Amino acid sequence: MRLNFLRSAAAAAVLGLLSTGGLAASPRLNPIHPMGVRHVNPMHAPTYFLKEAGIVSAKKVACPSSQYYECVEISKKTPLMQEWCIVDVTSGSCSSSGDLAPGTWTWNVTNSSNKVKGDFDPNPGNPTELTISTKLKSSKPNAYTVSFTACNSSSQCVGPVAIGVTVKKKVKGSGG
Numbered sequence: 763m764r765l766n767f768l769r770s771a772a773a774a775a776v777l778g779l780l781s782t783g784g785l786a787a788s789p790r791l792n793p794i795h796p797m798g799v800r801h802v803n804p805m806h807a808p809t810y811f812l813k814e815a816g817i818v819s820a821k822k823v824a825c826p827s828s829q830y831y832e833c834v835e836i837s838k839k840t841p842l843m844q845e846w847c848i849v850d851v852t853s854g855s856c857s858s859s860g861d862l863a864p865g866t867w868t869w870n871v872t873n874s875s876n877k878v879k880g881d882f883d884p885n886p887g888n889p890t891e892l893t894i895s896t897k898l899k900s901s902k903p904n905a906y907t908v909s910f911t912a913c914n915s916s917s918q919c920v921g922p923v924a925i926g927v928t929v930k931k932k933v934k935g936s937g938g
Contacts, residue, residue, distance in 0.1 A: 809850075810848050810849070810850055810863045810914075810918065810920055811848070811849050811850070811851070811852055811854065811920070812846065812847075812848055812912065812920040812921060812923065813846065813847050813848075813849050813854060813855070813856055814832075814844060814845070814846055815844075815845035815846065815847065815855075815856040815857070815889065816844070816845065817834070817842065817843070817844050818843040818844060818845070818891075819840055819841060819842065819843045820834045820835060820836045820840055820841065820842035820843070820844075820894075821834060821835045822834055823835050823903070823928060825903075825904055825926045829904075829924065829926065830904070830907070830924050830925060830926040831923045831924055831925060832925055832926070833903075833904050833925065833926035833927070833928065834894070834925060834926070834927060834928070835928045835929075835930045836878075836894060836895070836896055836927060836928075836929060836930070837896075837929065837930050837931060837932055838896060838897060838898070838899070839932075840932075841893050841894055841895035841896070842892065842893065842894040842895075842925075842927075843891060843892070843893050844891065844892045844893075845889055845890070845891050845892075846869075846882075846889065846890055846891070846892055846912075847862060847888050847889035847890070848862065848863040848867050848888050848912055848914075848920060849861045849862060849863055850862075850863045850864075856889045862888055862889070863888065863914070865914040865915055865916065866886045866888075866914060866915050867886055867887065867888040867890075867912045867913070867914050868885060868886040868912065868913055868914075869882035869885045869886070869887075869890060869892075869910055869911075869912050870910060870911050870912070870913065871908060871909070871910045872908070872909045872910065873906070873907075873908055874906050874907040874908070874909075875906050877896060877897070877898050877901075877906065878894060878895070878896045878898070878906040878908060878927050878929070879894065879895055879896070879908075880892060880893070880894045880908035880910065880925075881893050881894075881895075882910070888912075892910070894908050894925065894927060896927075896929050898929045899929070899931055900929050900930060900931055901927075901928055901929040902928070903926075903928045904926035904927065904928055905927070905928065905929070906926075906927040906928075906929070907924050907925065907926055907927065908924075908925045908927060909921075909922050909923060909924040909925070910922065910923055911923075
């Protein structure tokens with residue numbers, strides 16, 4: 763009788779973890795959700811959130827939210843410049859040092875082509891600034907993708923984030 767109870771309790775615990783998202787197929791990287799990108803670790807590690815503090819230059823444009831976090835238009839003269847940070851609360855702010863996640867965060871960028879380049883400065887850093895630049899004159903809408911993750915020294919990661927990039931001869935207007 764006691765053995766059956768223990769088996770039932772163990773099964774219920776596993777089902778409970780599965781239904782609450784406590785176990786993920788890939789615990790290092792999880793998809794974006796409405797509050798930003800977050801890291802979920804089933805071993806009771808802290809949850810961190812990736813925050814965008816806003817676009818300093820370039821222009822946000824419409825795009826499929828199933829594929830991209832956001833899409834932007836850039837030009838040779840108007841690269842994307844955007845502040846990002848890792849916070850440990852969903853309402854955290856990149857401008858409040860008390861909200862920033864502890865540790866050293868390294869940003870890893872993947873560019874879909876050598877025609878568009880994404881780079882973080884400082885790296886490692888938190889907060890940091892993402893710059894996406896090009897030497898192209900124009901492209902089809904969302905022809906390029908810059909994606910990134912951020913990981914701390916304990917191998918806790920947030921991301922990936924994918925940004926669709928369109929190159930225009932001249933970017934009219936900026937900001938988000």
